[in-house]
Amino acid sequence: MRGSSGMIRGTVAIAVEDLRKVYHVREGGSWRGRTREITALDGISFSVAAGEIAGFIGPNGAGKSTAIKILSGILRPTSGIVRVGDLVPWQDRRAHVARIGVVFGQRTQLWWDLSVAEGLGLLRDIYGVDPERFARNRARLTEALDLGGIMDQSVRQLSLGQRMRAEIAAALLHDPEVLILDEPTIGLDAPSKLAVRAFVRDLRRERGTTVLLTTHDMHDIEALAERVIVIGHGRILTDSPFQDLRATTLSERILEADFVTEPPVLDLPHGATETMRDGRSVTITFDPRLVPAQVLVAQLSAVPGLDDLRIGRPAIEEIITRFYADHAT
Numbered sequence: 001m002r003g004s005s006g007m008i009r010g011t012v013a014i015a016v017e018d019l020r021k022v023y024h025v026r027e028g029g030s031w032r033g034r035t036r037e038i039t040a041l042d043g044i045s046f047s048v049a050a051g052e053i054a055g056f057i058g059p060n061g062a063g064k065s066t067a068i069k070i071l072s073g074i075l076r077p078t079s080g081i082v083r084v085g086d087l088v089p090w091q092d093r094r095a096h097v098a099r100i101g102v103v104f105g106q107r108t109q110l111w112w113d114l115s116v117a118e119g120l121g122l123l124r125d126i127y128g129v130d131p132e133r134f135a136r137n138r139a140r141l142t143e144a145l146d147l148g149g150i151m152d153q154s155v156r157q158l159s160l161g162q163r164m165r166a167e168i169a170a171a172l173l174h175d176p177e178v179l180i181l182d183e184p185t186i187g188l189d190a191p192s193k194l195a196v197r198a199f200v201r202d203l204r205r206e207r208g209t210t211v212l213l214t215t216h217d218m219h220d221i222e223a224l225a226e227r228v229i230v231i232g233h234g235r236i237l238t239d240s241p242f243q244d245l246r247a248t249t250l251s252e253r254i255l256e257a258d259f260v261t262e263p264p265v266l267d268l269p270h271g272a273t274e275t276m277r278d279g280r281s282v283t284i285t286f287d288p289r290l291v292p293a294q295v296l297v298a299q300l301s302a303v304p305g306l307d308d309l310r311i312g313r314p315a316i317e318e319i320i321t322r323f324y325a326d327h328a329t
C-alpha cells in the first residue's frame, strides 16, 4: 500500500543503529575547568516501518529529546547510523527537512508576532512548497484542524490548544513522509488532547504518514501507538507491541474499598496484597487466578463499616511507572 507521500508501507521509514551521543560539559561551568562526559544515548537501535505510529517513551533524562534532535537533523551524534528514508539527517539536512515534519510541544516553529496565515506563508517559502500544493494543503489542514477562526490572529494571542493545532498544520504543509511529535499534547485540556489524537490517527490512515511520538501522557500512547519503544539511561529497555506491554499486567486487578470509618487491618488471602491505604479507603491488588474476585468481595463485605467497592484494571500510567521502576539502575 502506498501513502500519498509515495513511501511504500512495510518499508523502513526510520532506521537507527547503535546510536551514541556523548555530551561534554564543563565542570562548574567555568572555561578552565575539566570537562565531564554525559552519555545521553548509549548505543540504541530501532526501526520504524513506513505508516507505523511508534511511541518513544521513557522517564525524564532518558535520552528521548537527544534522539529526536538527531532524527530531526538538529544534532550530530557521536557515532552510529541513522537513516530517515534514504537520508542521513545531519548530512542531508536540506533534503531531510523537506521530507519530515516536527512538532515540539514546548517550542514554536511559527512566529510569535505574525498571524498564523503569515507564518504558514513563510514556511511555504522556506520549504519551497509549490503554490497549488500549498493552497490544497492549507485548505485541508484548516478544515481538519479547525483553524478558520484563528488564521488572522497572531501566534502570541493563541491559546495553547489553538497554537498546537497551528503547529501541527505548519509541520504538515509540505506533505512530510515522517512526522515527529515531541510532547504534542503537553498542557492541553482534555478536548484538545482528543482532537490532536484523532487528527494524528486520521493522518496515518488517510496518508500513510509514519509517526514517531514522544510523550509523558500514557493516554496518547494508548490512543495512538501500536508499538512502544521504551528508553532509559540512554538504552532501549523494550521495543514491543503496546498490547504486550499491557499484557505483562493483564491478569492483575485492583479492588478499591471505601469504609465509613477508618478500616481495620485486613487479613487478605494469598494472591491479594494491600497496596495503598488512604484515610477511609484501601486499595488491594490481586491476581484473579489465585483469588477469585467474588471471594475478596465476600470477605470485605463482612467487614463492618464497608461503604463501597470497585474492581478494575491497573491504569496504563501505573503499568509504565512500574516498568520504569523495575528497570531503574
Ligand SMILES: Nc1ncnc2c1ncn2[C@@H]1O[C@H](COP(=O)(O)OP(=O)(O)OP(=O)(O)O)[C@@H](O)[C@H]1O
Residues within 6 Å of the ligand: 023, 024, 025, 038, 039, 040, 058, 059, 060, 061, 062, 063, 064, 065, 066, 067
Ligand atoms: N546540551 C546538553 N548538554 C549536556 N547534557 C545534556 C544536554 N542535553 C541533554 N543532556 C543530558 O543528556 C541526558 C538525556 O537528556 P534528554 O534531554 O535527551 O532526555 P529526555 O529523555 O528527553 O528527558 P525529558 O523527558 O526530561 O525531556 C540527560 O542526562 C541530560 O541532562
